[in-house]
Each structure stands twice: as C-alpha cells, then as structure tokens.
Amino acid sequence: MMKTIFKAAIFDLDGTLLDSIGDLSLSMNETLASYGLPTFPLPFHKSAVGNGVRAYAEKCIPAEKNTPEFLNEFVAQMGARYDKNCTAHTAPFDGILPLLNFMREQNIALNVLSNKVDSFAKTMTHHFFKEYGFQNVYGERPGVPKKPAPDAALAIAESCGAAPSEVLFIGDSIYDVMTGKNAGMVSLAAAWGYQSEEMLIEKEPDFVAHTPLDIIDYLKDRS
Known part of the structure; x- marks a missing residue:
C-alpha cells in the first residue's frame, strides 16, 4: 500500500472545497x-x-x-x-469528495483555513463535510492575522504533529499560495476556483491543479 510523505492538508474553503x-x-x-x-x-x-x-x-x-x-x-x-x-446553491466542487476520501485513506489530517468569518467557516464545513472529521477549521478571528500571514497555518501544522514541509496548503487565490509559501508548506494552487490561473502562477506555487483529482495524482507521484 502506498504511503504519502504528507501528514496534513490545509484547504481554503470558498472556491477550493466549496463552489459557493x-x-x-x-x-x-x-x-x-x-x-x-x-x-x-x-x-x-x-x-x-x-x-x-x-x-x-x-x-x-x-x-x-x-x-x-x-x-x-x-x-x-x-x-x-x-x-x-449560505447553503441554497453551494456544493462541493466535482472531485473534492474523492480527494478527501483518498486523503483519509492516507491518514492525512484534514483542515480548513479561510478568510471567511470563523462562524461561517465552521458552519459550512460541518454542513457539507461532517463525516470527514476535519481536525481544525478556522476562519477570520479577532487577534489572529488572516491569510497570507502564516500564523494560523503554522498553528494548524503544530496541532497535527507535522513539520511545515509535511503539510499541503491548497487554495484558489493568491492569498492561499502566498500563505503556503510564507509558512514553508507545499503550496498547491486550485485552478478550478475563482482566481485566474495566470494570477496564481505569478505567485509561483509548487503545483497547479486543474481539478481536485490532479492532487491525487500529485500525491501518488510522491509516495
């Protein structure tokens, strides 16, 4: 059985996990x-x-x-x-559930870090992904610098017992790419989201995924 080198994944929410x-x-x-x-x-x-x-x-x-x-x-x-x-038309992007299932099989801890208001981030993640047992779900909180500051991402890594280099940071905006890089994590740009691929590439992510299934292939190549 393959074993990935990554211990945790941090997802953005809007435009990455959810088409909201x-x-x-x-x-x-x-x-x-x-x-x-x-x-x-x-x-x-x-x-x-x-x-x-x-x-x-x-x-x-x-x-x-x-x-x-x-x-x-x-x-x-x-x-x-x-x-x-907030739940009228929102749904996970195609391919997200297979990606989350694959990550669970690989014992990759699942987390959310969003610039969405914290209460909404928690409500939405629980509503759509309750069965996936996300370990940490954080939105914008008073006193905590929001993305692209690395503070919250590094705290999540520590709570998962992972070094920054063992964490995937996955998001569809330049703020996500920058957060991953600022935290010393592996930055995966979600080009299926809301920001243009050109803008994402300018921030030099480690990998550009056009669908969530591309991330499964990325992980298999690094097992």
Whole structure:
C-alpha cells in the first residue's frame, strides 16, 4: 500500500472545497440593492472574493459611500443575508469528495483555513463535510492575522504533529499560495476556483491543479 510523505492538508474553503459563489453573489447583490446601490454580474464577484467579507464589500461599494461607519453596517447586513442563503446553491466542487476520501485513506489530517468569518467557516464545513472529521477549521478571528500571514497555518501544522514541509496548503487565490509559501508548506494552487490561473502562477506555487483529482495524482507521484 502506498504511503504519502504528507501528514496534513490545509484547504481554503470558498472556491477550493466549496463552489459557493452563487450564494455569496446573491447575498452581496441583495445587500447592495437594499441600499439602492448598483449590483454586479457573477464574474465580478469571482474576482472580488477571497480576502474576507470586509474586503469583498469594499470592492462592491461605491467610493463615495465607503466610510468605516457605512462599511460596518453594510457588512452586518450582508452577513445576515448570507446566513439565510449560505447553503441554497453551494456544493462541493466535482472531485473534492474523492480527494478527501483518498486523503483519509492516507491518514492525512484534514483542515480548513479561510478568510471567511470563523462562524461561517465552521458552519459550512460541518454542513457539507461532517463525516470527514476535519481536525481544525478556522476562519477570520479577532487577534489572529488572516491569510497570507502564516500564523494560523503554522498553528494548524503544530496541532497535527507535522513539520511545515509535511503539510499541503491548497487554495484558489493568491492569498492561499502566498500563505503556503510564507509558512514553508507545499503550496498547491486550485485552478478550478475563482482566481485566474495566470494570477496564481505569478505567485509561483509548487503545483497547479486543474481539478481536485490532479492532487491525487500529485500525491501518488510522491509516495
């Protein structure tokens, strides 16, 4: 039986494990419309997500409205709408479940590190992947630097008893590639997600996967 050299994997959530852009864009557009602000088509939303809800909102709100006070109110309203919408159309990407099954067979500890609000990251992971026993699930938390800072990723590695070089960091944004590299982990770019492959390649990931199944092949080649 093959045995991989990796002890743990850290996944991004939106755009990597979950195709959630439909529910995110719906919630954002509903919130914009409630304030009489212009809404955006799906491709814009794909380019705007990935660095947390506040940064997402800042990209959607007109500059003249973008004050700290309004942004706080807007983000709260967006969160309330997303809480109602977050599982309406969201689903794991094709190939994710076979990848997770393969990793479990290889005794690779599964983890999530997202710039999504921590409560949403935990809720979504539990809803869609309850049976996979993710060891750590972290979103954006007060006092913890968000991606691409390596702090949370390194804490996850330590909790899994893994050296950084024994951890795969898998994500679809430049922030994910940068986090993996900043943490000294093996950085796998998920080109099936929301950011362009060209942007990912510019950050020099260790491997570019076009489907989750490509990661199975990558692991088999390194057993």
